[in-house]
Amino acid sequence: MVLEIVSIILSALLTENFVMVKFYGICPFLGVSKKVETALGMGMAVTFVMALASAFTWIVNKFLLIPFDLVYLQTIVFILIIAGLVQFVEMFMKKSMPSLYSALGIYLPLITTNCAVLGVTLLNVQNYPDSFIYSLLYGVFAALGFTLAIVLMAGIRENLDEERVPESFRGFPITLISAGLMAIAFMGFSGFSI
């Protein structure tokens, strides 16, 4: 039990990091990683959505879709839930953190179409169809893995701004190269298992 939990946490955070290994959620990863502060805000928003989405979709899948034999509707129902949650987060942020709301801009509603969120819900019902706790745990730590990747990337990009990058590599090219190097670094975790 304990071993399994530790293994879920490690795989979600490092060995199967959503951005760096599975390549989910690249759009906000590149779009909102200019500053550590907004990257952290984005990471927190995604964490909130992914945790709630994991919980809701697991319940809906277990008690609604499976009993009624509607598993083929998984994708559309899950997207419905995710869209509703994102809308909720957006309202909440607009009210309580207007500065973060305007800093995230279009990327906040775009969490809806962030494949990391749909990915985690679909992986959950596939891998942990019988355990709510494991699903939630995987959802939360996969999101924290996303946050880790985007914050690291933001830190790198903040430093890159002050470097003398060759003109043709400035901006997105060097960002993509750094992202690739980060992904290679994360591959170092792949042999790691408990």
Place this chain on the structure above:
Amino acid sequence: MDISNIIIAVCVVGGTGLLFGILLAVASFVFEVKKDERVEKILAVLPGANCGSCGYAGCGAYAEAVAGETAPVNGCTVGKAKVASQIADIMGVADAGAVEEVVARVHCGGDKASAVYKYEYSGILDCVAASKIAGGAKKCLSGCLGLGSCKAACPFDAINIENGVAVVDEEKCQACGKCVRTCPKGLIELIPKKSKVWVGCSNPEQGKFVNQYCKKGCIGCKICEKACPFDAIHVVDNHAIIDYSKCKSCGLCAKKCPRGVIHIKQKPAQPATENKELV
């Protein structure tokens, strides 16, 4: 295929959607943000071109800045005095203040007949691309490339390329400044609309070189300087520059210029009809 399968599927998906809809409706009341009503009213009277000539990201950003009282009510150069007075009404400001009407004008008159070309350009029809190849096809490095990047940038369809030089249609120009930012040679400037003269050259080289490049290039002879009764035109960097705070649009400089560099705006055929469609 049993019909009940379909009904169950519809009920499950529809029910989930309905549940979330209700939750969101409740949440929208709980987390309601008081929005400044004036923002939407201001947005309604703005032209909506999102040209950015006010210095803000678009009409929405400008409307918010006005409502937040960080921007002047007469900041919209496209809407001019009429929009300024409407915004002043919304904001409860008595006087809108004058809007300086400006218009884009091109500091180059080197058309195909006048300018000397050093090679024939047959690349992408874009001034920025052309300017990367030895500064463009014209010998004059300050010459209009005539490929129409400004024309493509203009949201009001006010620029035409006539005989290899960009020409602004002043009736259509709303002075948004997009062409000014687009031109790789920096040839376009926003000039007060009431002024009728402008210099059609901006080459900073000496007269003997300009003479080799273009028949309509300013050679810095200073005849206009001597002709101007208001001390409004001066030769700086080997070409004439008009000081519009002093210029009275008498047109003497344009008459005296031996090379026809200084342009005079032709009077439109039907005067005194401007702004009518706006009001």
